[in-house]
Amino acid sequence: MEFLNFNPRDKSLKLEEAPVPVPAENEVLIRVSFAGVSETDIQTIEGSYPRKENEDAVLLGREIVGVVQAIGSAVTTLSVGQAVAVNPNEGCDVCNFCRAGGYNHCQKAGAASTPEIWRNGGWRTHALVPEKQVYLVPAGVTLSQAVLAEPLSYLAHSWAKINPVEVGTGTLVIGAGILGFLWASLLHLHGLRKTVTIIEPRIKRRKLFEKLDLGFRALDIDDVKGEEFDLVIDCSGAGSATETALTSLGSGGRLCLVGSTNPLAEIKFKPFQATRKEFSIIGAHINQFTFGRTLSLITAMGDTYLDYEKLGIGVYKLSRYEEALAAVKTGDITKAVFKF
Numbered sequence: 001m002e003f004l005n006f007n008p009r010d011k012s013l014k015l016e017e018a019p020v021p022v023p024a025e026n027e028v029l030i031r032v033s034f035a036g037v038s039e040t041d042i043q044t045i046e047g048s049y050p051r052k053e054n055e056d057a058v059l060l061g062r063e064i065v066g067v068v069q070a071i072g073s074a075v076t077t078l079s080v081g082q083a084v085a086v087n088p089n090e091g092c093d094v095c096n097f098c099r100a101g102g103y104n105h106c107q108k109a110g111a112a113s114t115p116e117i118w119r120n121g122g123w124r125t126h127a128l129v130p131e132k133q134v135y136l137v138p139a140g141v142t143l144s145q146a147v148l149a150e151p152l153s154y155l156a157h158s159w160a161k162i163n164p165v166e167v168g169t170g171t172l173v174i175g176a177g178i179l180g181f182l183w184a185s186l187l188h189l190h191g192l193r194k195t196v197t198i199i200e201p202r203i204k205r206r207k208l209f210e211k212l213d214l215g216f217r218a219l220d221i222d223d224v225k226g227e228e229f230d231l232v233i234d235c236s237g238a239g240s241a242t243e244t245a246l247t248s249l250g251s252g253g254r255l256c257l258v259g260s261t262n263p264l265a266e267i268k269f270k271p272f273q274a275t276r277k278e279f280s281i282i283g284a285h286i287n288q289f290t291f292g293r294t295l296s297l298i299t300a301m302g303d304t305y306l307d308y309e310k311l312g313i314g315v316y317k318l319s320r321y322e323e324a325l326a327a328v329k330t331g332d333i334t335k336a337v338f339k340f
C-alpha cells in the first residue's frame with residue numbers, strides 16, 4: 001500500500017509504503033480510486049484546524065471512493081468488486097442528538113468515525129472504513145463524480161436548512177472556491193437563472209467561474225456595494241466577507257454560513273440591522289443523513305454540472321501532492337483530487 005503520511009508535529013507530508021491492511025470484522029477494505037483534498041485537509045496541513053484532542057498522526061483525506069477489495073467477516077451489505085463512496089461523518093446512534101436525527105451534532109462519534117481527523121483517511125491506495133460509512137455508488141455515476149459526494153452532501157444539508165428557495169430569489173454567493181462553484185451549480189439545477197451573483201476578489205477565480213457558463217454574474221466584492229439580496233450564501237470562511245454578507249441582506253433576507261470557517265474569525269455586527277430588516281443567520285455543519293440522497297443528486301447533476309474542467313478541479317497522482325497543494329494555494333484550481 002502506498003500512502004501519504006502526515007506528521008502533525010512538523011506538518012510535513014511524505015510518501016511511504018506499508019503492507020495492505022486487513023479489514024476487521026465490521027470493516028471494508030477499499031481499493032481507492034479517487035481521494036479529494038478538502039479544506040479541512042489544507043487547514044490541518046497549515047496547522048489552523050483545531051486538533052487538540054488528537055495529537056497522533058492520522059492519514060488525511062475524508063473524500064474517498066473506490067472499489068471493495070475485501071470485507072470483514074461481519075459485513076453483510078457489501079461485496080467484493082462493488083463501486084463505493086465513503087461518508088466520513090457518522091453518529092454514535094445513542095446520544096440525544098443522534099436519536100433525534102442530528103448526528104452532525106453528536107459529541108461522541110467523531111472520535112471513532114471521521115477519516116482524516118480521528119482515523120486514517122483516504123490518501124492511500126487502500127483504505128479501511130467501517131461498513132456503516134460505505135455507500136454503493138449508483139449506476140450512471142462515475143467514481144470521479146462520486147468523490148464529490150462529501151462536499152455535495154454538505155450542500156444538500158445546507159439546502160434543506162435554507163429552503164424554500166423560490167425561483168427568482170436574488171442570491172449572492174460569496175467565494176469562488178469549490179463550494180461556491182458547487183453552490184452556483186445547485187442553484188442553477190433548481191431553476192435559479194439570472195438572479196444569482198458570485199463575488200470573489202481573485203480575478204483568476206472569477207474567470208474560472210465564467211467557464212461554468214451558468215449565466216450568473218461574477219464580480220469583485222466592491223462591485224455589489226449598495227445592492228441587497230434575499231439570500232446570501234457565504235462560502236468564504238473569512239470574517240471580513242461575512243460582514244459584507246450581512247450588509248448585503250435585504251429585509252427578510254437570510255444568510256447561510258457554510259464552509260470551513262476560520263475558528264478565530266470575528267466580525268463587527270449591529271444587532272439593529274437584524275431587528276430592522278428581520279434577517280436570519282443559518283449555519284450548517286457537515287451533513288445530516290444526506291449522503292445517500294446526494295448520490296442521487298449527483299445522478300441529476302451529471303456531466304452538465306460536474307465536469308472537472310468547468311469546476312476548476314485538478315487531478316493528480318498521489319506522488320504529485322506538492323504540486324496539487326500548491327495549485328490550490330495559488331488559486332489556479334478550485335480543488336485537487338488524487339487519482340490512483
Ligand SMILES: [Zn+2]
Nearest residue numbers: 092095098106
Ligand atoms: Zn451521537
